[in-house]
Amino acid sequence: MKKNRLLAKWLNDDLSPDELAEFEAGPDFEKYQKIKNYTNHLEISDLDENAMLSNILAQKKTTPKVVPLYKKWLFKAAAIFVLALGITFAMKFLVPQTHKADFGEKTTFSLPDNSEVVLNSGSEINYKKWNWDNNRHLELKGEAYFRVAKGRRFEVQTLLGKVTVLGTQFNVKARKNRFDVVCYEGRVKVNYGNTQILLTHGQSVSFENGKEIKMTVNSLKPEWTQNQICFYKENIRSLLDEVERQYNIKIELNTKDSIALFTGKLPAKDLNTALQIISTTYHLESKKVSENKVIFDEK
Structure with missing residues (x-):
């Protein structure tokens, strides 16, 4: 501490004769003397405090952009709304729609083109609403009665065969190895394996284990609906x-x-x-x- 105090007083030319003699006798005096001689040649311009302050004040202040809290909430709400709308659209139009009739029940519903479907007990139908008018295609497990609105081709796909119509009334039954199709109005094209049959009003066809069964129609609509x-x-x-x-x-x-x-x-x-x-x-x-x-x- 004493050494640092003497150094400070020596730099300010404030040492007494005795202190100066003591400081010059120190081992580091020669090094301190070289540093002092070098720094004496350095020139530092005077600091113009007023000019510096004027320069700072003259600079254009940039006001930070602050988004009000209520606007942030509006952005979040809008994003959530758009996301929910997208999910709703997907669920309603892109995700397959399913209708079921449990054992002991029957159910009636309408398709997007107002075609009507009556599902018999233990039956199920799957279809997509998206682009329905141009692709009227559905999958049936069990039995259903269809009253199809006129329009483009209407297809009913089952595990045993496919039925194709334009606008008509018909019944399709696909249970285990038995496949029955009855046409009550218009025309119906039935595909079963490599067999294709065209049915008109009052005609029907049945297949079981790959064999065709001759069947007659004696009613105006399926008996099970009555x-x-x-x-x-x-x-x-x-x-x-x-x-x-x-x-x-x-x-x-x-x-x-x-x-x-x-x-x-x-x-x-x-x-x-x-x-x-x-x-x-x-x-x-x-x-x-x-x-x-x-x-x-x-x-």
Whole structure:
């Protein structure tokens, strides 16, 4: 500390004779002397404080751009609205639409062109609303009755075959290996494997396990839409499957499959009568073991 104090006083020429003698006798005096001699030749211009202040004040001030808080919220709200609108559009038009009729139910709905569809129990339809007028195509699992508005080609695709129309009324049924199509108005083109058939008013066609079955039409619309289950040359397993769908029940068959094919009608709103008809036809005995389960045994 004493050394630094003497250095400061020496630089200011403020040492007493005794202090000067002591400082010059120090080991670093020669180095301090060279530094002092060099700095004495440096010239520093006087600082013009007034000029500096005037120069700063003369410069153009840049006002920072401040976005009000309410505008930030407006931007966020607009972004959320646009995002929600996009999601809504995608869900409504791009994402496939699905309509189902559960067991024991039927449902009616309209397509974008006002074509009407009636879904039978245990059936499902999928389609897209986007560009519907130019691409009227849907996929069916189960059975449905269509009243198609006139327009471009209308296609119903099933796992067993495809039906193509322009504007007409028809019924399509695709259950397991059975594929039935009935035309009630206009014309219907049916594609099944390598077979193509054109149906007109009052005509129908059925296929089962790859074989065509001749079928006649005796009604103006599907019987199932009038609460009657109609069968044409169907085996007992198919018959019981349809009864399960219509009444939303489980049926257990404790007998060998009969080879007899059933042609006729069963009520879709009277389970006891339907069970009685089946029992009489196949010589069985029906028993309701619970509200939703029926067992058929051999007599």
